[in-house]
Amino acid sequence: MSDNIETEIIEQPEGPVGPEAEIAALKAQLVEAEAKVAAARDAQLRGAAEAENTRRRLERDADSTRKYASEKLLGDLLAITDSLELGIKASEAPDAQVQALVEGMQLTYRQLMAFMEKNGVRTVDPIGEAFNPDAHQAMTMVESADVAPNHVMAVMQKGYKLHERLLRPAMVVVAKAPAQS
The missing domain is CATH 2.30.22.10 (Head domain of nucleotide exchange factor GrpE)
Structure with missing residues (x-):
């Protein structure tokens, strides 16, 4: 009769065996875990700072957009403003001619209507x-x-x-x- 006996081989750790070795291994694991926590905390702080910077940048861009959204529109109106100023000056002249003023107003009106049509x-x-x-x-x-x-x-x-x-x-x-x- 042969008995089948399974044997388990237990590997012995290298180096000294005992509580000092276990404490040293646990200290090494603790140092490694603390380094991982510090790295994760640093990454979290960097991410939060990046998010805050992005929020501030978007807020500045939105303010700038609100402030200057009509810049092109108003720049296009300047030609019409100039035309109106010329008409007012011409009307104040002692030899102002009504027909010339009417033609100037019609030209200014056409400029204004073209501007409005261009802008929808x-x-x-x-x-x-x-x-x-x-x-x-x-x-x-x-x-x-x-x-x-x-x-x-x-x-x-x-x-x-x-x-x-x-x-x-x-x-x-x-x-x-x-x-x-």
Whole structure:
């Protein structure tokens, strides 16, 4: 009969055996763990500082954007301002000619309208169109046999849209059917 006996081989650590060796190993592990904790704390502090710097930079950029967002727009308006100043000076001259002033005002108006169109502003001039309460403000209704009922027969003040958003509704006179006699 043969007995199968399994034997376990226990490896002995190198160096001295005993509590001093275990304490030294634990101290080495402690030093290693403290180094890892210090590195993790340093990385966390650096990350927090980086996040704070990014937040401040974004805040500065947002402030700058708010402050100077209209810079190009206002720069484009300067030519129109110059034109108006020239017209005012011309009107103050003792030999001012009305026709020249009118032509200057028309030129300035065309400059202003070109500027507005370039920046996405469109005129709402609905004469002859069906009344639309989303884009028109009815000031009055007038009986008319010439214009279909609920259609705009006159514009008192043009409206304006910025792209698809209404800036100001057109103030209009709306036609209504003549009263039956």
